[in-house]
Amino acid sequence: MAGLLTARVLTEHFSRVTIVERDELTGEWAGDPEADPREREVRRGVPQGRHAHGLLAAGLNVVEELFPGAAEELAGAGVPSGDVLGNVRFCASGHRLRQVPIGMTALSFSRPYLENYLRAKVFALPGVRVRGGTDVVGVEADAGRARVIGAIVQGRGAGRAEVLPADLVVDATGRGSRAPRWLAELGYERPREEELHVDLAYVSRHFKVDPALLDGDIAIIIGPSAAAPRGGAVMLQEAGRAVITLFGILGDHAPLDDAGWRAYARRLPLPYVADVIDASVPLDDAVKFRYPGSTRHRYDRLRRFPKGFAVLGDAMCSFNPMYGQGMSVAGVEALRLRDQLALDGVARFDALRFFRSVRPVIDIPWQIATGGDAALPGVNGPRDLPTRMVNRYLERLYAVAARDEVVSLAFSRVTNLLDPPAALLRPGIAARVLAGRRMATA
Ligand SMILES: Cc1cc2nc3c(=O)[nH]c(=O)nc-3n(C[C@H](O)[C@H](O)[C@H](O)COP(=O)(O)OP(=O)(O)OC[C@H]3O[C@@H](n4cnc5c(N)ncnc54)[C@H](O)[C@@H]3O)c2cc1C
CATH class of the missing domain: 3.50.50.60 (FAD/NAD(P)-binding domain)
Known part of the structure; x- marks a missing residue:
């Protein structure tokens, strides 16, 4: 993805741009995801492509800037689309954040499908x-x-x-x-090199999912909480499929066998992902991807x-x-x-x-x-006072965002990289978070 978007940028400055890639690539995009299973093929060089891959609003803005009309073209081809907040169910620390439409598009696709689309454009x-x-x-x-x-x-x-x-x-x-x-x-x-070790594993399967099960949403994301540091995601994809990913840290990884995987899903902080699993038809076996930790050079x-x-x-x-x-x-x-x-x-x-x-x-x-x-137990992350205070504040914010759409919207803009985290400390938001907490404890 970095290479494709960069190649597009470089064409503005160089008369020739050569993309060198270890996998053999085609530059075809069939458009109709039902018709062409190649759209879903995962390449060796990008094994993470089998797992849930969401594009944040900031990322879709970049794609739109470099390839105007892309969002509409993808949605027109059958990629599930909706509103960034109104149709994406985001749960943090056991709270389902309040959803209201904010007029920004979200698309939900498989990584290979998005990559094939962009590759065809760039090539x-x-x-x-x-x-x-x-x-x-x-x-x-x-x-x-x-x-x-x-x-x-x-x-x-x-x-x-x-x-x-x-x-x-x-x-x-x-x-x-x-x-x-x-x-x-x-x-x-x-x-x-800076690294934060989390020993994360994604364990994913594809399902035939009736979109009605998601009640109008195109994706459900359950983040981990300190009490239950594991999460999961259901993301509708092109061709009527969905990827369902379960993730856990520090060795608490979802098992690969069907019964164990389902039982793990039941122990997430909220039941939404497990409910979709139980009502849907599996299309493949679980595949695991281990990720040691964030690394910054x-x-x-x-x-x-x-x-x-x-x-x-x-x-x-x-x-x-x-x-x-x-x-x-x-x-x-x-x-x-x-x-x-x-x-x-x-x-x-x-x-x-x-x-x-x-x-x-x-x-x-x-x-x-x-x-x-760092808010998750056992992770040796930043423990400085500001980080601890922010994490305590966020715990309160999630509870308030479950019923306050202004706070939920502010949080969604931060997670979508549209606003910096400091936006959550602005007086208008902080007052609602603190007042909301007082209401909750009164
Ligand atoms: C399990 C998992 C889930 C993820 N989910 C998300 C998500 O939901 N949303 C999101 O935005 N990001 C997600 N990511 C991260 C995302 O995949 C990457 O950040 C993104 O692809 C940008 O990476 P990149 O293009 O720099 O590298 P990559 O996507 O890894 O691509 C590197 C490319 O370089 C090629 N290559 C490598 N070495 C050589 C070489 N020596 N010579 C020639 N070619 C070479 C590879 O074949 C590959 O095509 C996820 C990652 C993982 C592991």
């Missing part, structure tokens, strides 16, 4: 070419090691590596990025970085997927890259300035994810 752009079935194994620098002048690529199964010359190489290879090692090999400092803190090179997406920062942020943040980063290229010009582009401009883009979702994780 069709003039100047874009694709080297599928090819690994990037390094970067080539000039004699002074001041500038990266190409990517070293190697066809899968083919013997020799070759240099693909480029004015700019962008690493969007995801969480497994080897950019820190390449930097060290060129004599640069590696970026410092502090490229923004480096003092030296070679020209002609940049890193973004999960390669720069990978967020605990429970918060559904990764694709959306990658999209916003791609827009920042566009801004920086416009500001600097291609010849003078400096990735250090780009990394610093992206810092606030990452700070906010990072704070949401690590702060949220």
Whole structure:
């Protein structure tokens, strides 16, 4: 996703953009998800594609900006669509947040379907070419090691590596990025790594779900609570299917067997996901994905970085997927890259300035994810006073948001990365949270 959105951005500044991808890719999008099962095929390079993948409002805004009309086209093709708050049932800490329409679209699709759609758009752009079935194994620098002048690529199964010359190489290879090692090999400092270990596992299955079971909603998300630190999601998808994901942390993972998986769902903080499971028809067996923890590479803190090179997406920062942020943040980063290229010009582009401009883009979702994780028992997250106070405040806010639509809307804007978390402390919201709590305890 980071690579596709970045490629689209780069076509504005470069006459040729080459996407190098280790999987063999087609650039086809059949449109009709009922007709073409390839739309749902999960690639080897993106195994997380089998699991629930939501696009936040901030992410859909990026897609719309880069591909105007995309939301309408996807909804027209049969992707379930609704209102970001009115039709997405979000439950936090055992509270079902109040739902009212706020006039912003949400789409619910499988990751492969969205990716195929965007890939077809990007591959069709003039100047874009694709080297599928090819690994990037390094970067080539000039004699002074001041500038990266190409990517070293190697066809899968083919013997020799070759240099693909480029004015700019962008690493969007995801969480497994080897950019820190390449930097060290060129004599640069590696970026410092921050990690919050959660030992999360997603265990997912697809179901034939009668949409009526969701009562007009397109997705149900049950976040973990301190009392029951496990969660689940039902997301309607194209072709009348739904993905149902159960997740837990620190080894409390959902079992793979049918009975154990269903029993785990029954022990979530609220019954909505288990109720849908019981009334629906399974289409496959459970598949597990383990995720050790959020990882942030502090490229923004480096003092030296070679020209002609940049890193973004999960390669720069990978967020605990429970918060559904990764694709959306990658999209916003791609827009920042566009801004920086416009500001600097291609010849003078400096990735250090780009990394610093992206810092606030990452700070906010990072704070949401690590702060949220820190509220869960056993997670060795930030324990400073501000984080503890914010988490105590949020507990109150969830209870109030269950009946107060103004508070629910404010919270939804923050989780959708439209407003910073500080918006929840504004006097208008704080007064409602505190008054609501007094009412609840009176
Ligand atoms: C279980 C799970 C659930 C998630 N749920 C959500 C969600 O609900 N919402 C959300 O926004 N995000 C979610 N994410 C995160 C999301 O998948 C990523 O943040 C998002 O895809 C952006 O990552 P990326 O494009 O940087 O990397 P990736 O999506 O991992 O893509 C990297 C690409 O690079 C290719 N590649 C890797 N190495 C090489 C190489 N050496 N040479 C050539 N090609 C290479 C891979 O094949 C792949 O195509 C989830 C993640 C997980 C693990």
